[in-house]
Amino acid sequence: MKYQSDIEIAQSKELKHIKEIAQKINVKEDDLEMYGKYKAKLPLSLIDDEQIAQNNLVLVTALTPTPAGEGKTTTSIGLTEGLNKIGKQATVVLREPSLGPVFGIKGGAAGGGFSQVVPMEDINLHFTGDFNAVEKANNLLSALIDNNIQSKTNNLNIDPRTILWKRVIDMNDRSLRDITIGLGGTANGVPRQDGFNITPASEVMAILCMASDLENLKERLGNIFIGFTYDNKPIFAKDLKAENAMAILLKDAIKPNLVQTLEENPAIIHGGPFANIAQGTNTIIATKMGLSLSNYVVTEAGFGADLGAEKFLNIKSQFAKLNPKCVVLVATIRALRHHGGAKSEDYNTPSLEKVKDGFKNLEKHIENIRKFNIEPVVAVNAFTSDSEEEIDFVVKKCANLGVTAVLSKGWEKGGEGTTELAKAVVEVVEHKASNYKPLYDWKSPIKDKIEVIAKEIYGAINVEYSKQAQLNLRRIDRLGFNDFAVCMAKTQKSFSDNDALIGRPENFTVTVREIEIASGAQFVIPILGKMMRMPGLPAKPASENMSIDKNGVISGLS
């Protein structure tokens, strides 16, 4: 059997006009800022705190993933279709894809199979320009920094060697990781070492996703920490009077985007920060918009639950006073085999033994979610290579833990394939099984916050700090940033900071190598390994297989 590609499925669907989708969530046409017929921005005035308090937030996360990912986005979209199918008014709220990976290995990020958001080409390309706006705001600050160093009349005495702020570009472009700028003589600025990160790694993206409104956005942008003067005074974006111009560049990007699922249900897609060095989830504004307009909001957070859900629950939910009612843990039989020791070439080969052994990874994630006083539901994202006995094992094992596990067939069947999952989620929500509480208080000391996460969530027995990290801690203390959230940057491949420790590692220590500051986002970022902030293209880039015909129909985009 030949499967249709994602783009073929997406293109075969006739889309509803976005004003019809808006009607489903009672948004008047006049409130929409349309971007063509199938995309629209929603005004912030639609956010309604009373509705938010009454409606139901469901977070989709996953077990520790294999490199291909376990299908959180597909499951989130599928679950939304399923909820609508069983009569619930549900909206999916997601991150925007980054353009860089579209031409690289990963491809786009608009779901898959029969659980997609559309128009998928637009969502995966420039969409409504939000990423570009973030990029420009980031790079305006860079230009202002270098211009100030160059300037004779307005000079803040910035020491170029201390500048932590990097330029960004939404492109997989390894050659820009490490560069020297300002060459070619006195007219061309002051030479210094610099580099480009990919746009989702920009602190401006993290800030956009944390901001509550335009005023708060501006304040956060002004608080971005840049580096030091030669006499060791900290320099912030507001010292360069940058925050207003940056906010001007973001005036439209702050508004969430409405699109539709393949089954014509509302999808709000907004913001896309990295899941390692940032919070890895859509804007707070989008989540609140969804909850203002819809009885159920299904959302997701990047990587496994030790990263995405931890940050969603400790950072985003705590800051925005959100109250998640259920967490869906996406598992695949393939990933369970992996955690049971299967090699990548055997991921698709049934093995009850490996699944049995790998279940310990999922079990730890289930335990972790419960530490937030939230009841999980396990969604087994179905693959054709799954055997019945493997699935039965997972379902029974979860039942023993008091957790409902359901086979989710969103990829194959859309909402038809997820009604059971939807019912299980509604069961948890309507029986008020959850009573969310964060795991730490933002006001507690940085080291305490790190320790809670490392021990309670990762299962570490100890946290060590490199010399650099200890220096960073003193800097954080000196700058008065102790009450920031901690946004852990760790490998997604293991509960530990060591890729090789799959399953449920025990008796391990994690090492904090350094701690970065994102003072606009109000994070400190403990780095527990080498973080990639600028991917490269593969030897044969995806761009080579793409085409567009004279009518603008695209193929080869995935």
Next chain:
Amino acid sequence: MKYQSDIEIAQSKELKHIKEIAQKINVKEDDLEMYGKYKAKLPLSLIDDEQIAQNNLVLVTALTPTPAGEGKTTTSIGLTEGLNKIGKQATVVLREPSLGPVFGIKGGAAGGGFSQVVPMEDINLHFTGDFNAVEKANNLLSALIDNNIQSKTNNLNIDPRTILWKRVIDMNDRSLRDITIGLGGTANGVPRQDGFNITPASEVMAILCMASDLENLKERLGNIFIGFTYDNKPIFAKDLKAENAMAILLKDAIKPNLVQTLEENPAIIHGGPFANIAQGTNTIIATKMGLSLSNYVVTEAGFGADLGAEKFLNIKSQFAKLNPKCVVLVATIRALRHHGGAKSEDYNTPSLEKVKDGFKNLEKHIENIRKFNIEPVVAVNAFTSDSEEEIDFVVKKCANLGVTAVLSKGWEKGGEGTTELAKAVVEVVEHKASNYKPLYDWKSPIKDKIEVIAKEIYGAINVEYSKQAQLNLRRIDRLGFNDFAVCMAKTQKSFSDNDALIGRPENFTVTVREIEIASGAQFVIPILGKMMRMPGLPAKPASENMSIDKNGVISGLS
């Protein structure tokens, strides 16, 4: 008297919904791709060759400008208002502003005073994302080039020292002019010298503005010349299979944007290439769109007529088979004083003597326009510092040459201030005074084409070629690019290649220092001086005075 700022005037105007503007040119709402309520993209299917042949194209250009510019955009918009006021159905077709200068010295480019296109904030900021799309397409090609050099399996043997293709960013950022990329070890690419130009300087922008449709765009993108292999074979974008992915990134950018003037007349704004190293005028598609939908199209081309009009008439009109019916030469009394020898501090001091002496500059431009068999009209863009005797002199002097010169008060009064100008233009058009012909045939040899422009338009007695230029000519010949247009890159401050030679220089020689190739745009670019492709910010950037309030209202943007 305190004048309102441009943004204050623009914000005090209540805009019409874009569908009402579209109605004026008989475009159905369903054909619009709206970007909010006041911007829309127009589908290429509306282009109608029969209508184009019947309707009237008016080009606005200028005498040799002072650094502040003489108000071509303001005059173009004002003239459009005036034409509509006297009962003609007229649309203004313009370039999109670049974002970089908005934060620099120049500010935006959406007209001024009571002759503006709106919403001016959006037009000056990200607008509908076209510049971003150009930037991404340009930088995808850069990433593919460096990725190919890095790649072991797919390597084209490109010699990094020969790469002419640069990255672009739409930001005034001098520190990126001259950089070293690919540092930091084998994982980060191959070290080489590179640099960023500002986005309007990208050949992708020139190509977008020359393309007739999506197929032609793709073909042109594939034909971009990148550099050579180690064994001296030319490498083009198509060798990297880049053209489809680049065209995919430009799928929406190829569609012209509809907005409105302050007097609710249609404005089509699309593309924005540099006026020195590129053609300096909006897309061919936009001009054709305007002519398909409107009886009169008023458009402009960057810098003075020796650059903008020459390229418009020899390159754009010849290639696209356009038939301009009238050229409006914008003059200011201030610029005439300048060409008569006034220092910049005396630009606003009346001096009949200086105006008399400076008129020779305008006279040469009048002669030049007539070489294309087109009748000019002179628009004296009014300033409060103009004296009556200066204006009278210009009007009479023009009359002696058989040219109507009219005081244009679009900045102060909008269409009320330009009805006389509009009548003069209609007079030329309706009496079929013009019968456009280009000055050279594209098929003639490169050196002949350069010589025609230098002698006929600039008034040079001779053209010299540097050693580099001679080498470049041999390369062009070897690559088979002799039948490309020549897109001259020369200072805008003088007819000659020497800034200091104001007025009407005579007995001068111009020197072609090098000749670049833009094989996708089908230009060769003779460089007659140092061309700035990446501006810097001033010591006190414009961004410092900008602000945005909690409702999103912007101030300080100009």
